[in-house]
Amino acid sequence: MRSLRTAPPLPLVFLLMTAGAFGTKWSVKYNQQEICALKGSTVFMNGTFTHPEHLTVNETFWGIDPVPGVEPTDLSKESDYSGRVEFFTDDQKHFSLKLSDVMKKDEHRFYFRIITNVEKEKWTGEPGVQLRVTELHVEAPEEVTEGETADLTCKTTCSLTDPTFIWYKNGRPLTTKTIKNNQLHLQTVSSEDAGSYSCAVGGSQHLRSTAHSLRVRNPPKKVSVSISPPGEIVEGSSVTLTCSSDGNPPVKIYTWFKEGGTSSVGSGHSYSPLQSGSYYCEAQNEHGAQRSDLVPVDLNGSNVTSSPRTAPPLVFLLMTAESRAAPPDDHSSSAEDYENLTSSGLDAPPPDDGSSSAEDYENITVSPKHERLITL
Numbered sequence: 001m002r003s004l005r006t007a008p009p010l011p012l013v014f015l016l017m018t019a020g021a022f023g024t025k026w027s028v029k030y031n032q033q034e035i036c037a038l039k040g041s042t043v044f045m046n047g048t049f050t051h052p053e054h055l056t057v058n059e060t061f062w063g064i065d066p067v068p069g070v071e072p073t074d075l076s077k078e079s080d081y082s083g084r085v086e087f088f089t090d091d092q093k094h095f096s097l098k099l100s101d102v103m104k105k106d107e108h109r110f111y112f113r114i115i116t117n118v119e120k121e122k123w124t125g126e127p128g129v130q131l132r133v134t135e136l137h138v139e140a141p142e143e144v145t146e147g148e149t150a151d152l153t154c155k156t157t158c159s160l161t162d163p164t165f166i167w168y169k170n171g172r173p174l175t176t177k178t179i180k181n182n183q184l185h186l187q188t189v190s191s192e193d194a195g196s197y198s199c200a201v202g203g204s205q206h207l208r209s210t211a212h213s214l215r216v217r218n219p220p221k222k223v224s225v226s227i228s229p230p231g232e233i234v235e236g237s238s239v240t241l242t243c244s245s246d247g248n249p250p251v252k253i254y255t256w257f258k259e260g261g262t263s264s265v266g267s268g269h270s271y272s273p274l275q276s277g278s279y280y281c282e283a284q285n286e287h288g289a290q291r292s293d294l295v296p297v298d299l300n301g302s303n304v305t306s307s308p309r310t311a312p313p314l315v316f317l318l319m320t321a322e323s324r325a326a327p328p329d330d331h332s333s334s335a336e337d338y339e340n341l342t343s344s345g346l347d348a349p350p351p352d353d354g355s356s357s358a359e360d361y362e363n364i365t366v367s368p369k370h371e372r373l374i375t376l
Contacts, residue, residue, distance in 0.1 A: 024053045028112050028125025036132045036158035037102045040207050045097040045110055045129045052121075059115040060089055062097045064108040066124055072113055080105070104133050132158035136199055136209035144189050145287065146218040152184040154199035154209065164202035170195045191218045191248070219288025220247035225281055225295045239297060242270045243281035245290070253284040259294055273297050 030047040037043040051057060062085070063072035075081050081099075088096040095112055111128030140152035154165050167174040167184045178185040186193050194216040200208045223245040233239055243254045256266035259278040265271070273279055278294040 024050055026051055026114075026123045028114075028123065030112075030125070030129050032129060032161075033127065034130045034132065036134060036156070036160050038160070038201065038204055038207050039102060039104060039133050039135045041102050041204050042098065042100045043102055043131065045099070045131075047095055047112065047125070049093050049095060049112065049114065049123075049125065051114060051116065051123065055116040055118060055121050057114060058117055060087065060095060061113050062087060062110055063113055063124075064110055066109070066111055066126070066128070072111075072124070075110075099131075102131075102133055107131055107133050134158050134160070136201070136207070138197055138199055138209050138212035140197065140212055140214060142213070143215045143217055144186075146190055146216055148189050150186040150189050150193075150214070152186070152197055152199075152212070152214070154182040154184075156182075160201060166200045166202060166205060168198045168200070168208065171198075189216055191216050191221065191246075194248075215248060217248050217287055220245040220251050220283035220285060220290045222246045223281065223283045223290045223292040225279070225292045227295065227297070233297075233299060238272050239299070240270050240272050241279060241281070241295065241297070243283060243292060245283040247283065247285045247287075249285055251283040251285050255282045255284070256280075257282065273299070276300060 028047060028049045030045065032045070035043060035045065045062075061074040061076065063075055066072055075097075076085050076087065084100045086098040088094075088098070097110060097112075099106065109128045109130050112125040114123040114125075116122065134156040137155050138152055139155045141150060144150045152167070154167070163182070165179065165182045167177065167179060174184070178187065182199075184197070184199075194214055196211040196213050198208045198211045200206075223243065226242045226244065228240045228242065229237075241256070243256075245251050254267060254269050255264045256268075256271040257263075257280055258265050258273075258275075259280070265273070265279075271279070271281070276297055276299045278296045280292045280294050282289055282291045
């Protein structure tokens with residue numbers, strides 16, 4: 001019977017040499033295999049590599065879209081990337097690609113290429129890094145009715161890495177609104193929420209989205225009436241009342257009312273009243289109506305400015321008579337004139353011929369005491 005014999009153990013040195021020759025292999029590992037970048041931004045592609053220890057690395061570079069059997073081209077030597085790419089490596093076998101001013105046409109698969117001192121010992125890091133390029137745009141309704149809620153979304157065509165979204169209204173950052181992830185929430189929309197909205201990502205605030213205009217439908221507001229011509233109204237002239245308001249959609253129905261009346265007195269943007277009184281207009285669109293304040297119009301009252309067509313009134317200095325004034329005897333006064341004098345406190349007998357002149361009044365004898373002014 002043959003006895004079994006075991007082989008002697010391999011020397012330790014042989015084991016170390018075997019590990020050194022075959023333990024270190026080719027490998028290229030990327031931190032990300034797909035990157036989403038904003039158009040116009042700068043992007044970095046990073047990773048680490050290893051190679052067999054008996055080889056020496058002579059050159060490394062980046063290429064795009066590898067084709068089997070075709071030697072790739074150094075990306076930095078292509079005209080589309082000249083001045084926009086930078087390569088980095090270090091002793092710890094870290095590598096990096098910096099691509100500036102990212103464009104939509106940069107959507108390629110980027111890979112790391114290693115050239116060694118042995119002609120046949122080259123390595124391409126598959127599968128590489130797929131670059132996606134996006135722009136920001138705001139997705140939101142074009143119009144919303146006052147009192148409703150509205151959500152505005154900052155959209156991308158690929159997923160950015162841990163973005164912080166910033167919202168702007170009419171070019172100014174919004175700090176008082178509710179922002180959740182990439183959404184701006186408008187609770188109980190009012191007319192003040194109408195405006196131009198855009199969004200950006202923190203760190204790339206200069207790369208904003210295209211502005212989106214949000215319109216708010218609302219009933220008429222700030223309804224007011226103006227008078228033309230302004231100022232005091234000349235007696236006999238006409239005035240025009242004009243109604244104005246803010247509303248979306250714009251007001252097309254204007255109705256005029258007179259205070260105290262039960263029905264309208266006119267319609268249209270303007271109205272010319274024929275009577276004195278207080279007027280107001282009602283502006284209406286499909287979302288509601290609002291009335292203006294009352295506007296007084298006086299076509300023949302104290303506010304009327306008359307053109308001077310008569311002489312100033314006569315002013316007489318009279319007295320409760322201590323002496324009686326005799327009626328003129330030249331038939332130039334009237335009974336009505338003397339009634340005015342008598343009612344003012346002067347005991348003057350009525351004329352006997354029904355006529356008098358202003359000059360005759362100078363014959364009235366008065367005392368320097370107990371004077372009164374009477375206007376005729």
